[in-house]
Amino acid sequence: MLLHWQECVFAITRRQQLTIGNLQLARGSCTAVVGNNGSGKSALARALCGELTLESGECRQQPAAVRLSFEQQQALIEQDWQRRNTDMAAEDEELGFTAAELLHAIAEPHAIDILCRRLGIHHLLERPYRFLSSGEGRKVLLAQALLAEPELLVLDEPFDGLDIEARAQLMQLLGELHAAGQSLVLIVNRFEEIPRFADQLGLLADCQLVRTGFPATLLADPIMAQLAHVEALQQIRLPAAPTADMDRAAFTGPLVRMRQLNVVYGEQRVLDRLDWEMNSGEHWHIVGPNGAGKSTLLSLITGDHPQGYCNDLTLFGRRRGSGESIWEIKQQIGYVSPALHLEYRVSTTPLAVILSGFFDSIGLYENPGDQRLKLAQEWLALLGMTAQAQHPFHSLSFGQQRLLLIVRALVKHPPLLILDEPLQGLDTLHRQLVRQFITLLMKAGSSQLLFVSHHLQDAPDGLTHRFSFIPEPQGGYSYRCERLD
Structure with missing residues (x-):
């Protein structure tokens, strides 16, 4: 037996505890754990790695465990930012650490080479970590975890941020690790991500492990069935926009227009002679593999990419570089991405986070006024x-x-709503809820959507077009734009 917990209570915070009545992990087994947001899944991952204090109960064996999670990725980005933003940083440190630096600190080059080729990330080793996409960064952290050769590998939402092919490759790799005797715990939000080779399934609710058993048996349980098959939500009424935003000046023509647009980093051409426009009434789904250029495309639209000035790029009726400010662009856009989540490091509250959306800021630095405060409270109530x-x-x-x-x-x-992997990390109920929000906004006609997701089933109803990055045999990508039926 690798681990056996009985009547264990772990401290999460001074007021919050994780309760595990009985959990057994056999050597070489694979255990999958599911639960709603806030149910304690990440706390369980930390407890398995010895990161939480045991307040009571019997904890037999504590295996040498390594954890892979979004929080680790967030901490790594923060560490890199701190190292670069100091007067003492050397010239090479200002670029940030590379993937190779992370891996060479724990393993020999030969072992790194074999594993990185197996994961398909060998070409990423010399890139600064901060320039990697969310999915690419997750693969590097997986390599780091595997190179540590842990007794127990704990994966907290390992499939989030990966495209379809990468998810299938990871599932295959985990199956191979399991077959080779690696002990695994996979913590997932999506029932489709429970591996077929899982030996055990657990359900968490309210920071308690309430059920464990064979996957087939547990999935037939009424509670699990309810979680797996959430019924469609009833029609919801969304809070209105503030009066100031309702009076937003109108513009004519396409929201976005690109003509022969190029983005080049050194000798690498990321976007190559791209012609594309988004017209009134259109809602686009953007798809493509990790590293294809989706994030670069979005950063051009949000005004955050410096190469927007040297291209034929028109946003909201104005040619980029014609005297508009970046804040005039951001007033027209609502934006969510994994990168934004990583950057939201300020000490704040849920109410202030919502209020900051009125000002396009990370953190709240202005008096929002009574109307905006009331609307933010309505949104919080809608979320429960x-x-x-x-x-x-x-x-x-x-x-x-x-x-x-x-x-x-x-x-x-906003006139343009950009959602880059917005459902990443959400459980079934919350994914349904967010899709309903997006659909209602689209039906209201006040916002047009750019939606990026590797999960086709995440796309809300009402999308009219698809923009696809198509890998070319000789390298690089071509582009396909199509209308959806």
């Missing part, structure tokens, strides 16, 4: 989070944080 209005943002679960950031993008009913 009124009681958490003044709690620390970073004390909430990852899914609750992401849900608040999505609402932050919706509050002003």
